[in-house]
Amino acid sequence: xxxxxxxxxxxxxxxxxxxxxxxxxxxxxxxxxxxxxxxxxxxxxxxxxxxxxxxxxxxxxxxxxxxxxxxxxxxxxxxxxxxxxxxxxxxxxxxxxxxxxxxxxxxxxxxxxxxxxx
Amino acid sequence: xxxxxxxxxxxxxxxxxxxxxxxxxxxxxxxxxxxxxxxxxxxxxxxxxxxxxxxxxxxxxxxxxxxxxxxxxxxxxxxxxxxxxxxxxxxxxxxxxxxxxxxxxxxxxxxxx
Numbered sequence: 447x448x449x450x451x452x453x454x455x456x457x458x459x460x461x462x463x464x465x466x467x468x469x470x471x472x473x474x475x476x477x478x479x480x481x482x483x484x485x486x487x488x489x490x491x492x493x494x495x496x497x498x499x500x501x502x503x504x505x506x507x508x509x510x511x512x513x514x515x516x517x518x519x520x521x522x523x524x525x526x527x528x529x530x531x532x533x534x535x536x537x538x539x540x541x542x543x544x545x546x547x548x549x550x551x552x553x554x555x556x557x558x559x560x561x562x563x564x
Numbered sequence: 565x566x567x568x569x570x571x572x573x574x575x576x577x578x579x580x581x582x583x584x585x586x587x588x589x590x591x592x593x594x595x596x597x598x599x600x601x602x603x604x605x606x607x608x609x610x611x612x613x614x615x616x617x618x619x620x621x622x623x624x625x626x627x628x629x630x631x632x633x634x635x636x637x638x639x640x641x642x643x644x645x646x647x648x649x650x651x652x653x654x655x656x657x658x659x660x661x662x663x664x665x666x667x668x669x670x671x672x673x674x675x676x677x
Contacts, residue, residue, distance in 0.1 A: 558607040
């Protein structure tokens with residue numbers, strides 16, 4: 447079946463550095479990618495929606511210059527946390543649906559990235 | 565406003581007992597979809613079951629069933645014969661007309677041996 451990979455699965459970095467998280471659809475085209483952030487024991491919070499070849503749409507309160515999203519191809523979307531600080535420590539998850547299915551409730555999630563900023 | 569409500573932050577259930585996780589939703593869209601996901605401590609989101617708003621019958625997937633009561637706007641998850649491996653966070657979510665997912669706060673389920 448369809449699989450979405452997400453790398454890295456876990457990253458620890460120093461404050462001030464940038465971290466790139468990749469979300470890749472392995473055997474289908476992902477037109478739209480949703481990026482979520484999740485705090486411990488909390489629900490998923492939508493950060494932004496990216497469409498291949500266009501600028502991402504950010505949710506209210508999410509800093510677009512802080513969380514850079516690139517969706518340059520139909521199989522790869524990236525989230526870069528720039529100048530990371532300890533408060534950016536969180537679990538980040540991507541979600542997508544297969545391209546070409548006009549009406550679908552098939553959802554695919556990446557396995558998540560646990561970011562710890564020291 | 566569209567909303568998902570899970571009123572049980574945590575539940576303890578004895579192994580082999582059935583468990584019902586509550587979920588109510590609010591939407592004015594006639595077309596929507598309801599999901600239940602399991603999230604173990606590893607963090608991955610595991611799809612359990614789906615119910616479309618026009619589906620006439622309640623969805624079932626193995627030990628999971630969804631008690632869909634449209635008039636009450638509820639979509640409770642029933643797990644029969646619970647197992648230790650069922651211990652996890654459980655999220656109810658609703659797909660809106662823009663294909664966004666609206667998430668509930670989650671229920672932490674702990675199965676006791």
